[in-house]
Amino acid sequence: MSVTWHKNTHGVPRRKETLDRMTTRLFLVAVGLATLLIGAYLTLTASTVHISNGIWKLHNELAEIQRTNSALETEIARHSSIPVMQQRSEALRYEPATAVEFAFTGAP
Amino acid sequence: MLRGPDARLRLVTALLIAALLPVLGQLLRLQVLDRDQYRTEVEELVHRPYALPEPPKGIIMDRNGDLLIGNAPIYNVGAEINLITDTVTAAAVLAPLVGRSQETLLETMFLPEGVEGVQWRPLANGIGGEAAERLKALREEKWAWLTLQPTWKRFYPEGALAAHTLGWVNEDEQGYGVEALQQRFLRPKIAGDVGEVDAYSEPLASELAKGEIRAYPGTDLRLTIDRTIQAFVEGELDKGIAEFSAQGGTILVMNPRTGEIIASASRPTYEPDNFAGYAGVDDEIFLDPAVSVPYEPGSVFKVLTVAAALDSGKISPDWSYYDNGSVEYGGVVIRNSDRQAHGQQNLQGVLDSSLNVGVATFTTQFVGADVYYRYLREFGLGRRTGIDLANEAPGQVHLPTDFDWTDSFLAVNTFGQGVTVTPLQLLTAVSALANHGTMMTPYIVAERSYADGRVVVTEPRPYGYPISAHTADLVAEMMANTVDARVKNAQIPGYRIAGKSGTAQIPVPGGYDPVNVITSFVGFGPLPDPELLILVKLDRPQNDINLRWGTQTAAPIFQRVMARLFVLQGIPPSNMAASSQATTGP
Numbered sequence A: 001m002s003v004t005w006h007k008n009t010h011g012v013p014r015r016k017e018t019l020d021r022m023t024t025r026l027f028l029v030a031v032g033l034a035t036l037l038i039g040a041y042l043t044l045t046a047s048t049v050h051i052s053n054g055i056w057k058l059h060n061e062l063a064e065i066q067r068t069n070s071a072l073e074t075e076i077a078r079h080s081s082i083p084v085m086q087q088r089s090e091a092l093r094y095e096p097a098t099a100v101e102f103a104f105t106g107a108p
Numbered sequence B: 001m002l003r004g005p006d007a008r009l010r011l012v013t014a015l016l017i018a019a020l021l022p023v024l025g026q027l028l029r030l031q032v033l034d035r036d037q038y039r040t041e042v043e044e045l046v047h048r049p050y051a052l053p054e055p056p057k058g059i060i061m062d063r064n065g066d067l068l069i070g071n072a073p074i075y076n077v078g079a080e081i082n083l084i085t086d087t088v089t090a091a092a093v094l095a096p097l098v099g100r101s102q103e104t105l106l107e108t109m110f111l112p113e114g115v116e117g118v119q120w121r122p123l124a125n126g127i128g129g130e131a132a133e134r135l136k137a138l139r140e141e142k143w144a145w146l147t148l149q150p151t152w153k154r155f156y157p158e159g160a161l162a163a164h165t166l167g168w169v170n171e172d173e174q175g176y177g178v179e180a181l182q183q184r185f186l187r188p189k190i191a192g193d194v195g196e197v198d199a200y201s202e203p204l205a206s207e208l209a210k211g212e213i214r215a216y217p218g219t220d221l222r223l224t225i226d227r228t229i230q231a232f233v234e235g236e237l238d239k240g241i242a243e244f245s246a247q248g249g250t251i252l253v254m255n256p257r258t259g260e261i262i263a264s265a266s267r268p269t270y271e272p273d274n275f276a277g278y279a280g281v282d283d284e285i286f287l288d289p290a291v292s293v294p295y296e297p298g299s300v301f302k303v304l305t306v307a308a309a310l311d312s313g314k315i316s317p318d319w320s321y322y323d324n325g326s327v328e329y330g331g332v333v334i335r336n337s338d339r340q341a342h343g344q345q346n347l348q349g350v351l352d353s354s355l356n357v358g359v360a361t362f363t364t365q366f367v368g369a370d371v372y373y374r375y376l377r378e379f380g381l382g383r384r385t386g387i388d389l390a391n392e393a394p395g396q397v398h399l400p401t402d403f404d405w406t407d408s409f410l411a412v413n414t415f416g417q418g419v420t421v422t423p424l425q426l427l428t429a430v431s432a433l434a435n436h437g438t439m440m441t442p443y444i445v446a447e448r449s450y451a452d453g454r455v456v457v458t459e460p461r462p463y464g465y466p467i468s469a470h471t472a473d474l475v476a477e478m479m480a481n482t483v484d485a486r487v488k489n490a491q492i493p494g495y496r497i498a499g500k501s502g503t504a505q506i507p508v509p510g511g512y513d514p515v516n517v518i519t520s521f522v523g524f525g526p527l528p529d530p531e532l533l534i535l536v537k538l539d540r541p542q543n544d545i546n547l548r549w550g551t552q553t554a555a556p557i558f559q560r561v562m563a564r565l566f567v568l569q570g571i572p573p574s575n576m577a578a579s580s581q582a583t584t585g586p
Helices: A021-079 A082-091 B004-033 B035-046 B087-098 B102-109 B129-141 B177-181 B227-244 B272-277 B298-312 B347-352 B356-367 B369-378 B408-413 B423-434 B469-486 B550-568
Strands: A002-005 A017-020 B047-051 B067-080 B120-128 B146-155 B192-196 B220-223 B248-255 B260-267 B320-323 B326-329 B332-335 B343-346 B445-449 B455-457 B462-464 B498-508 B511-525 B532-539
Touching: A017 A021, A021 B067, A021 B146, A082 B227, B004 B035, B035 B047, B067 B129, B087 B102, B087 B120, B087 B129, B102 B120, B120 B129, B120 B146, B129 B146, B227 B248, B227 B260, B227 B532, B227 B550, B248 B423, B248 B550, B298 B347, B298 B356, B298 B369, B298 B423, B298 B469, B298 B498, B298 B511, B298 B550, B320 B356, B326 B356, B326 B408, B332 B356, B332 B408, B343 B347, B347 B356, B347 B469, B356 B369, B356 B408, B369 B408, B423 B469, B423 B511, B423 B532, B469 B498, B469 B511, B498 B550, B511 B550, B532 B550
Parallel strands: none
Antiparallel strands: A002 A017, B047 B192, B067 B120, B067 B146, B220 B445, B248 B260, B248 B532, B320 B343, B326 B332, B445 B455, B498 B511, B511 B532
16 A cells, blocks of 8 residues: 655645555665674674684783793703702712612512 | 745755865765875784794703703893883883893983884893893883883703704704704794784784684604713713813714614713804804714724625635735735734634724725625715704715725725714614614604694614625624623623724825824624614824723723613613623723
């Protein structure tokens, strides 16, 4: 069904317009769908950006943890290196063996 | 005068359109006419390279997982000096942390009058440890203008231990040792791109959403070297060099069954942590004498000559000759090292007394150049072994087809003169005798652990089969008899050791050095199934000239190293019953 109507704007009569209700509904539905799609796209994009940002931060945190780990690794290696161990054992009054006797026995 | 609503409406419309025209004009200019210019400006402003923090290089461990080369985190420190409010205080606080004087720091941080915009200045590079932690805290707490760019520095926890083997690389990735040759594995995968970044050169979130970037650390390497054995071997080499006043030396330890290099020690050495300190002053010190510096091996070479002759069938194990002290071949007279005639001798006697005349006689009269040099090539001489270390030298073996060939080469090569080998080549060749005729490819990288979790283990692989198992065992037995009979300094109670000493003259322009020699001893044990093969080489020992022999200098070092390694490796004596009271040790 169509409706024919007319109105005045600032007292000026406008031309008669014909509005098809079905067309109007379809148009509104299309606008609604487009809005939904755009909203979904924006939400998705925002979410992706947010997650990417989080991943970037995690990468940086991982790198920092890696650096801490490497620092600890090198520190442990430094403390357990042969020269340091020798110094520590000498400080504990151990002496290098000069004459060692080894006795080998067969398995029973 | 406007009359009526129609006219007023037209006027308002016209005014609105007129007001819009400049806007449209500007839009046209910005979007169409000057589009390229603005686009370039924006790209320059926000499109810059960005990268994830640099991941570390792969670490290098010994065979037991102890760290040999690691990564120490360090920072390059800078400052945006236009943002500093109190330069004097900042300089005073920073000076001890960055290792600079307050005065020079003030000069660096001084902002001239009238200079605008971001002004960044580098303050110091390579800051680590406590100082770096303090700087990070300062940045977090109050001084956002401090910039700390993270990077890495190679760290050698054992100092100079195995320096030649481990090596180093400079910023262009040129260098020495495992570090240089394995650089393509050790190098991390740096992640970065070019895109929209913020003021701190960090990518905008929209840029990150385009796709994933990921950085990977380098591949970790586990070596065949044993840190404890390496330290012990280096200690013994130092003692030996001091005892015999030698200018340098090398000790190589190999498992002949697999080709694994268990220890490789050379002197003089250097601190790889401070390689730049030697560069340009003493570059030769970086070359690994074990793999990069060929020398004339002398009499240790005789075991290869005897093996070639026996395996070719040109002589039999019971071959004998009459030694009158000299033999002439190719225009040169070959004499025994003691200048004596030894009368009737068999092959065992040739090895026992290390008779130059003997090896020259059977090689020139029975074996011949074609067969002899074919065997030397089969033993891997004159070509690289392919070990996974940088700068391996091929050595030199003159062949009859060479333009500079003379017949005398055949005679003198038999006792290790006129032929050059690296200690590693010699060790690999002798491994054929120790491993029943099979030479294994020497290797030093036992395992690669990739960042994605894959682990690739290096499988031992044969390098060649120069002689039969029968010949190898026969020559090994003769070498063991030589040690039992003549080289007390190399004997180890309870263990059957095969070995051969060498005292090589050093070529100088116009002949050979009349005084200086290179003494060496190569041996393996325990027979009949050797698990360790060791080469000891001393350069120019300066002890009593009458005792300047391989048997007197290199053999005792060999004995000490081999005896201790049997214990460290848990290798039982050759004859358990006979050795229940076995004693070892210096």
